[in-house]
Amino acid sequence: MAPEAVIETQNSEPHHGTTLIDPGGRDLGAATILVVDDLHGNRVLLKQALEASGFENIVMAESAQDAFLLMGLSGRKRASRKIDLVLMDITMPKVDGIEACRRINGSPEHSNIPIIMVSALNEVGTLEDAFLAGAVDYIAKPINQIELNVRVRSALALKLAMDERNTREIEFERREKELLEVTRLLEETNERLRHLSTLDGLTGIPNRRRIMEFLDQEWRRSQRDGSWLSILMIDVDYFKHYNDTLGHQAGDDCLWLVANCLKRCLNRASDMVGRYGGEEFIAVLPETPRDGAINVAHEMRAGVQALNIEHPDSGAAQVVTISLGVAACQPNSDMTSAKLVSMADQALFEAKRRGRNRFTDASTARTLENQDCDLMGANAPNTAPAR
Ligand code: GH3
Ligand code: MG
Ligand code: MG
Numbered sequence: 001m002a003p004e005a006v007i008e009t010q011n012s013e014p015h016h017g018t019t020l021i022d023p024g025g026r027d028l029g030a031a032t033i034l035v036v037d038d039l040h041g042n043r044v045l046l047k048q049a050l051e052a053s054g055f056e057n058i059v060m061a062e063s064a065q066d067a068f069l070l071m072g073l074s075g076r077k078r079a080s081r082k083i084d085l086v087l088m089d090i091t092m093p094k095v096d097g098i099e100a101c102r103r104i105n106g107s108p109e110h111s112n113i114p115i116i117m118v119s120a121l122n123e124v125g126t127l128e129d130a131f132l133a134g135a136v137d138y139i140a141k142p143i144n145q146i147e148l149n150v151r152v153r154s155a156l157a158l159k160l161a162m163d164e165r166n167t168r169e170i171e172f173e174r175r176e177k178e179l180l181e182v183t184r185l186l187e188e189t190n191e192r193l194r195h196l197s198t199l200d201g202l203t204g205i206p207n208r209r210r211i212m213e214f215l216d217q218e219w220r221r222s223q224r225d226g227s228w229l230s231i232l233m234i235d236v237d238y239f240k241h242y243n244d245t246l247g248h249q250a251g252d253d254c255l256w257l258v259a260n261c262l263k264r265c266l267n268r269a270s271d272m273v274g275r276y277g278g279e280e281f282i283a284v285l286p287e288t289p290r291d292g293a294i295n296v297a298h299e300m301r302a303g304v305q306a307l308n309i310e311h312p313d314s315g316a317a318q319v320v321t322i323s324l325g326v327a328a329c330q331p332n333s334d335m336t337s338a339k340l341v342s343m344a345d346q347a348l349f350e351a352k353r354r355g356r357n358r359f360t361d362a363s364t365a366r367t368l369e370n371q372d373c374d375l376m377g378a379n380a381p382n383t384a385p386a387r
Contacts, residue, residue, distance in 0.1 A: 020054045022157040031084035031156050034056040036067045038092040046087060055147040064095035073107055085156050086115040090123045098129050107321025112162060114155040202252055203259035209267045211274025211282055218286040219337040219368040229286055230293030230328035233344040234262060236279035237321045237356040241313035254320055255279060258304055265299045290328035290361060297359040316356040323351040324359035
């Protein structure tokens with residue numbers, strides 16, 4: 001068993017009432033120091049010496065097991081005290097100081113707690129084992145007050161500085177995570193806003209900017225692939241009369257119904273219909289030849305009529321109807337997307353001129369100008385060519 005520690009105080013004055021602030025501004029005196037020694041007299045002497053040096057929180061354990069319990073290393077889930085430094089006697093019954101040091105140092109939650117071995121002169125040979133077990137320093141018995149003070153202070157200063165750094169790192173990681181989450185939310189919101197900014201507020205279908213952007217993009221793709229591209233210009237018949245007789249709100253509701261009916265008539269995910277302005281819509285049908293576009297125009301015309309929205313003042317039918325102009329092409333150097341739109345517009349004009357509630361194909365319209373024969377339209381066969 002280790003001899004009782006004798007405190008040599010002749011060279012030092014007790015530090016009663018002094019504060020122990022390190023150069024980093026940390027209050028070392030407020031740290032909690034655990035004294036582990038099986039001899040009551042040694043524990044008391046060390047406690048008094050530490051208190052004389054200005055350390056205020058001294059906890060004592062009479063065995064390694066006792067220390068483990070205090071630190072939360074022994075079955076109990078939580079430590080009863082947060083320990084900043086351990087002063088560990090080497091020779092103790094059952095579990096000695098070196099084994100205790102190994103256990104504390106081997107626990108990830110406790111390995112940051114510095115351990116200073118308190119050794120009698122005849123134990124110096126075992127110090128190497130103590131350092132291997134994780135001890136950071138040692139103090140020889142009989143204990144010198146100044147040496148005790150200096151070693152405890154430097155171990156504590158290092159420990160508290162490391163604690164601070166760890167806290168900063170944890171805080172940094174937390175903020176980084178928070179920042180990532182905020183960035184993700186912002187991106188999500190931006191994406192939602194981007195999506196909303198492409199939609200028409202009244203009808204919920206793509207707005208003019210979006211549909212024209214889509215046309216440009218698909219135009220370039222067709223140029224590259226040499227594939228067909230069709231568009232439909234769509235206009236509600238006698239819509240001014242509808243508004244004038246039923247009111248603007250009814251007009252708005254009607255536009256919503258028509259727009260969503262047009263949308264339902266698109267069979268392919270790659271097709272898009274958008275609001276061109278007022279009661280006009282435009283559908284862009286990528287990789288779709290004329291026959292396919294005519295088929296869609298047919299479905300749209302029939303679909304809107306089948307909505308059966310009463311129109312008290314239409315010159316075309318008892319219900320709301322639409323007229324459509326179809327234009328299709330395989331882009332070449334003579335063509336532009338603006339020309340295609342203009343062709344569809346002319347075909348639409350022709351459909352209006354010929355009586356409304358019908359569609360006209362741009363190529364047919366031109367031919368018909370010359371030949372003056374019936375247009376395809378409301379009376380077109382139901383079995384339009386499949387796309
Ligand atoms: P046509 O058969 O030749 O197409 O005749 P129309 O009356 O439909 O065409 P016109 O261009 O003379 O009138 C279009 C009307 O569409 C004018 C306006 O009252 C109505 N309109 C345009 N935009 C909206 C809208 O957002 N809401 C409502 N309620 N009405 C609209
Ligand atoms: Mg109209
Ligand atoms: Mg119009």
